[in-house]
Amino acid sequence: MEHFRAHVLICAGTGCVSSGSKKVEAALREQLAKKGLDKEIKIVETGCHGFCEMGPLVIVYPEGVFYVRVKEEDVTDIVEDHLYKGRIVERLLYKEPVSLEKVPNYSDIPFYKKQMRMVLANCGHIDPEVIEEYIAVNGYQALGKALVEMKPEDVVDEVKKSGLRGRGGGGFPTGLKWGFTRSAVGEKKYVVCNADEGDPGAFMDRSVLEGDPHRIIEGMAICGYAIGADEGYIYVRAEYPLAIKRLKIAISQAEDMGLLGENIFGSGFNFKIKIKEGAGAFVCGEETALLASIEGRRGMPRPRPPFPAVSGLWGKPTNINNVETFANVPQIINNGADWYAAIGTERSKGTKVFALTGRINHTGLAEVPMGISMREIIYDIGGGIPNGKKFKAVQIGGPSGGCLPENMLNLAVDYDSLIEVGAMMGSGGLVVMDETTCMVDVAKFFLNFTQSESCGKCTPCREGTKRMLEILTRITDGEGKDGDIELLQDMAKDIKATALCGLGQTAPNPVLSTIRYFKHEYEAHIKEKRCPAGACSKLAGYTILDSCKGCSLCKKACPVEAISGTIKAKHQIDSEKCIKCGTCLAKCPFKAIVKG
Amino acid sequence: MKTLEDLKRLREQVKSQTQLRYEAKTKIIIGMGTCGIAAGARDVMTSILAEISKRKLEDITVAQTGCIGMCEKEVLVDVVRPGEMRITYGNVTPEVVPRIIAEHVVNGCIVEELVVGKME
Numbered sequence: 001m002e003h004f005r006a007h008v009l010i011c012a013g014t015g016c017v018s019s020g021s022k023k024v025e026a027a028l029r030e031q032l033a034k035k036g037l038d039k040e041i042k043i044v045e046t047g048c049h050g051f052c053e054m055g056p057l058v059i060v061y062p063e064g065v066f067y068v069r070v071k072e073e074d075v076t077d078i079v080e081d082h083l084y085k086g087r088i089v090e091r092l093l094y095k096e097p098v099s100l101e102k103v104p105n106y107s108d109i110p111f112y113k114k115q116m117r118m119v120l121a122n123c124g125h126i127d128p129e130v131i132e133e134y135i136a137v138n139g140y141q142a143l144g145k146a147l148v149e150m151k152p153e154d155v156v157d158e159v160k161k162s163g164l165r166g167r168g169g170g171g172f173p174t175g176l177k178w179g180f181t182r183s184a185v186g187e188k189k190y191v192v193c194n195a196d197e198g199d200p201g202a203f204m205d206r207s208v209l210e211g212d213p214h215r216i217i218e219g220m221a222i223c224g225y226a227i228g229a230d231e232g233y234i235y236v237r238a239e240y241p242l243a244i245k246r247l248k249i250a251i252s253q254a255e256d257m258g259l260l261g262e263n264i265f266g267s268g269f270n271f272k273i274k275i276k277e278g279a280g281a282f283v284c285g286e287e288t289a290l291l292a293s294i295e296g297r298r299g300m301p302r303p304r305p306p307f308p309a310v311s312g313l314w315g316k317p318t319n320i321n322n323v324e325t326f327a328n329v330p331q332i333i334n335n336g337a338d339w340y341a342a343i344g345t346e347r348s349k350g351t352k353v354f355a356l357t358g359r360i361n362h363t364g365l366a367e368v369p370m371g372i373s374m375r376e377i378i379y380d381i382g383g384g385i386p387n388g389k390k391f392k393a394v395q396i397g398g399p400s401g402g403c404l405p406e407n408m409l410n411l412a413v414d415y416d417s418l419i420e421v422g423a424m425m426g427s428g429g430l431v432v433m434d435e436t437t438c439m440v441d442v443a444k445f446f447l448n449f450t451q452s453e454s455c456g457k458c459t460p461c462r463e464g465t466k467r468m469l470e471i472l473t474r475i476t477d478g479e480g481k482d483g484d485i486e487l488l489q490d491m492a493k494d495i496k497a498t499a500l501c502g503l504g505q506t507a508p509n510p511v512l513s514t515i516r517y518f519k520h521e522y523e524a525h526i527k528e529k530r531c532p533a534g535a536c537s538k539l540a541g542y543t544i545l546d547s548c549k550g551c552s553l554c555k556k557a558c559p560v561e562a563i564s565g566t567i568k569a570k571h572q573i574d575s576e577k578c579i580k581c582g583t584c585l586a587k588c589p590f591k592a593i594v595k596g
Numbered sequence: 597m598k599t600l601e602d603l604k605r606l607r608e609q610v611k612s613q614t615q616l617r618y619e620a621k622t623k624i625i626i627g628m629g630t631c632g633i634a635a636g637a638r639d640v641m642t643s644i645l646a647e648i649s650k651r652k653l654e655d656i657t658v659a660q661t662g663c664i665g666m667c668e669k670e671v672l673v674d675v676v677r678p679g680e681m682r683i684t685y686g687n688v689t690p691e692v693v694p695r696i697i698a699e700h701v702v703n704g705c706i707v708e709e710l711v712v713g714k715m716e
Contacts, residue, residue, distance in 0.1 A: 003648040005641075005658035007616050040645050061617045062657040084638075085628045086660020125617055132610040135603065144600040258597040266598050 004042035006083060009059040011124060013048030013210050014203075014242055015364075020071065021056035027075040032083070041083055044133075047211015047246075049124035050365030051111055054094060059106060059124075066106045067092040097361060097383055114380050116343070117367045118351050119327045123211030128246050131253040134214040140259055142330035143218050146225055147267040150333075155226035156182055159329065161337035163349030168194055168285075168322030169400065169426045170502070171348070171415035177319060180309035181227040184317035189229035191220050192294070192313065192320040195236035195243070196278045196285040199398025200449060202429035204353040204365055205323035209236065209243035212327070213250035217273060219326030221260065222333060224271045227319050232273040235290050237280055247275055282399075282453035286501045287320045289455065300455045301501035322427070324353060344370035348414035352425065356382045358432040359389065368413075375409040378432060389434035392533075393517070397426025399446045399453075400506030402513025403439065422513040424506070438535035439518040440525055444472040446510035450503060461504030464495040468511060476536045480526030485515060534595045540580050541595070544571050548592040554584035612654040621655040622701055627672035629663025635670035636689070643690035644673075647697045656701065669712050675700050686712035 010016075010025045025043065032038040049057050054068035058078065065088055067078065074092055081087040093102040094109055103109050117123075126133040134140070146155050160175025181189060193216060197205040209216060220232045236244055251273050254260040262270045276294045283289045284299040291313050293299035312318025328350060332340045341349050348370040354377060357363055361383030368377060374394060378384065385391050393403040402423035404411070411417055415425050433442065451465040468491055471484055492508030499505045515522060524530045531539040544554070550568040562578040565571030573584070585593045597603060624644060628637050641658065648656055666672060669686030675696065676682045683706055685696060692710060699705045 003645055003653070003656075003658075004616070005645055009617070040642075062659060064617075084660075085633070085662075086626075087662060126614060130613075132606070133614050135607050136610045136614045138607070140603055141607075144603050148600050265600055265603075 002039060004040060005062075006041045007044055007061040008041060008078075008083070009044045009046050009061070009124065011047070011049050011055060011057040012045040012242075013052070013055075013124075013207060014240075015048060015052035016055035016057055017242070019055045019069075023072045024056050024058065024070050024075060027072045028079065031075055031079045035079060035084060037079070037083055044127045045129070046125060047123045047128045048207035048365065050115075050120060050207070050367075051109075051362065052365070053361070053363040057124075058092075063088070063104075064106045065104050066094055066109060068094045111362050111364070111366070111381055111383065114372075114376060115367050116351050116369045118331060118343075119208065119215075119324060119353055120211070120365065120367045122215065123207055126212070128211050128213055129249050131214060131250065131257060134212070138334065139214055139330075140218055142333035143221050143225075143259065144265050146222050146333050147265045147269055152182065152226050152228060155222060155333065158337045159226070159332060162332045162340040163337075163344070163347075164325065164328055164332060164340065165348060165415060166322060167324035167328070167352065167427070169397070169424065171425055174321060174325055177309060177321070178223060178226050180307070181229075181317050181319040184310050186317045188231075188316045189227055190313045190316055190318040191224045191227065191229045191232035192287075192290070192308075192318055193220055193232065193234040193323060193326055194285060194287065194290060194320055195234055195240070195323045196290060197237065197240075197323070197427060198280075198282040198285050198453075199400075199427045199429045200446075201357040201431045202355045202398060202427045204355050204428055206240050206243050207365055208323055208327050208353075209240065210246055213243075213246045214254065215327050215330060216247075216323055217250055217254055217260065219329035220273060221264070221271045222329050223319060223321065223326065225269050227317075229319070230270045230272070232271065233276050233294055233313070234273060235276050235278055235284070235294060237278040239280055244275060244277060251275070281455070282449075283455045283501070283503050286503055288501065290320070291318065300457045301503075303500060324428075345412065345414045347416055352413075352428055354428045354430050356430050356432070358395075358430075359385055359434040359437070360432040361386050370414045371412045373410050374404065374413055377413070377430065378409070382432070385432065385434050389436065391432070392435050392437055393433045393439065393442075395431040395433065395442065395446075395510070396429070397424040397509075398429045399450045400424060400502065400509055401426045401429075402509050403433075403442065403517060404513075405517040408517075422509070422516055424509070436533055436535060438476070438531050438533040439514045439521045440472065440476055440531075441533075441535050443511045443514045444469065444476055447472060447507065450507040454503065454507075458498075458500035458504060460495045460498040461500065461507065464491055464499075465504070465507050467491065468495075468508065472511070475522065475525045476531070477538045478525070478529045478536075480522075482526070484526055485519065485522050489515060537580055537582075540582075541575055542573050542578060542580070542582070542585060543594055544573055545592045545594060546570060547590055549590055551589065553587045553589065554593060557583045557587040559583065615655060616657065621678050623657045623659060623674075623676040624701065625659050625661050625674040625676070627662070627664065627670055628660035629667075629670075631663050631667035632670045632672065637671045639690050640671045640673065640688050640693060643693040644697070647694055651697065651702070653697075653702070666712065672712070677701070677704060680704075682715040683711055684713040684715070685710045 058067040058070045164174040165171040289299045289301040308318040353367045456462045548570040555563040562574045671688045673688045
């Protein structure tokens with residue numbers, strides 16, 4: 001066995017690959033070989049570290065030095081200075097944004113300091129394509145423990161006691177769900193992993209699948225044992241090719257080692273896992289639509305009951321959990337329910353992974369204990385709002401969730417507190433918005449999404465979301481009418497009460513929550529025909545300030561001759577003629593034209 | 597793999613694959629300043645790594661450092677065992693590496709005649 005004195009971890013998650021980590025890796029391999037270092041330094045492709053904003057990420061152990069935004073041409077310095085001579089390449093270190101101090105070590109970076117990485121513990125630390133690396137960090141121990149030392153009902157009880165709730169959005173107690181499927185009548189039962197992550201801005205499931213696929217396999221197998229199923233399906237969207245590739249590798253490795261298949265750990269328990277690729281319909285994240293899709297039928301939901309726990313895949317009792325839920329299971333079995341239940345709040349236990357996107361400095365994945373405040377997530381971990389802009393709102397829970405304003409930032413985040421304020425945990429996507437975002441436009445964006453993803457089976461969702469979207473479009477076009485807000489609220493109430501599945505029932509949430517917290521913006525659009533954020537182009541007006549030098553560049557640029565004025569005197573815009581194209585603003589060399 | 601014991605055995609075997617990223621016990625540090633490199637630090641390092649693989653040693657970190665000012669004593673190699681003093685060996689050549697590894701790193705007996713400094 002060769003002794004590797006250093007490990008160079010290169011992130012091969014989708015984020016870092018798209019920012020060029022494969023090129024960095026190729027350059028590194030080439031240069032290590034050239035220097036004759038390839039026998040003593042190991043290159044490890046890992047999953048996502050979560051700090052995607054700073055990618056491609058390269059970490060060098062044993063020192064644990066964290067290099068950010070590494071480019072192909074930086075590789076020479078890493079090889080010659082760091083790996084050959086042991087000198088850290090200072091210019092590639094992460095710089096603390098306020099003090100500009102360089103932070104060499106992984107664990108000292110503020111982005112990671114406040115996090116509690118349990119589900120993501122291995123992501124970015126192990127090679128997801130090598131099963132031995134997962135086993136080396138205690139992998140499959142929980143499965144072994146469950147099969148050899150525990151009865152199936154003990155496993156269900158342990159999960160119940162841990163307080164784990166479904167991480168896919170609803171937050172249904174996982175142990176209870178397992179119990180239902182376990183007690184359902186039937187010889188054949190199924191375990192299904194819902195990896196049809198579709199919320200705009202959410203990518204935690206993808207990262208776990210790419211970075212630690214064995215954890216999901218282990219969680220599913222434990223579930224299979226607990227509920228009495230011998231077969232599992234992972235429903236993963238085809239847009240996640242890397243996740244699918246790594247899952248396939250992981251499943252075949254587990255089969256080769258006897259960790260999947262017949263008589264696992266000599267316990268008599270059999271379990272196999274199949275992958276079903278989804279075609280990308282958002283509604284297939286809904287469990288009954290998902291099951292229909294696996295069966296080869298059109299992905300449409302059906303009324304419940306019967307719940308899948310009683311009649312699921314091919315009419316058999318089926319337990320469906322989300323990726324992150326399964327990812328929590330091995331540690332609960334290994335460390336016990338009490339250990340797990342000690343983390344989090346009274347009714348929401350453990351950690352939650354949030355995907356930070358939008359107007360935020362540190363785009364990426366953050367895993368935090370339940371009960372942490374939104375402010376800590378956005379400012380301490382997320383690094384605040386870029387370009388000195390002011391925070392306006394955070395959208396949580398994707399198209400099913402809601403927007404929270406600034407005065408809600410101190411809210412302790414858990415399942416129940418979010419429901420109370422009109423949002424929901426959802427899958428954990430956090431889209432941060434600053435003062436230049438128009439809240440009516442945001443509501444329109446999300447409704448446009450759900451409207452086009454509506455499967456069309458039930459009328460409230462198919463027609464209702466369409467009509468609501470029309471009203472919102474009218475408002476943002478400056479054609480809003482008195483009573484529009486009330487009409488929106490009224491329709492929202494009806495759709496929520498009558499839609500067939502979760503997609504329709506939650507589709508009006510973004511509209512309701514923006515009306516709840518930003519009603520004044522709706523009113524400004526409707527009554528004053530004005531967009532306070534200056535985002536709705538049809539409502540944006542342009543004004544020339546007194547600082548105008550009369551250079552007449554704007555006048556020449558205007559395509560509709562809406563600008564008048566003589567040379568060296570202040571010009572004017574005729575708002576009647578103006579088509580709000582913004583050309584004048586871009587042309588003005590003196591910044592004398594403003595929007596709004 | 598058939599039993600929980602098999603899993604445990606395999607885990608012990610493969611632990612060294614990732615150990616470096618979590619914690620390691622004994623540290624060997626080689627002076628790789630310009631002076632060290634000129635005096636042959638690279639050869640010393642290669643022989644240290646070869647010796648470690650030959651003996652299948654685990655939990656050992658091999659790191660480099662810059663010049664500490666005793667350039668005439670290069671190649672300098674420090675050995676730090678957990679909870680013990682940092683021992684600096686001077687004028688290290690590939691020939692004496694097996695002795696340092698065998699006597700000090702493995703068995704904890706300092707090779708006194710090669711020592712140029714001890715640090716708390």
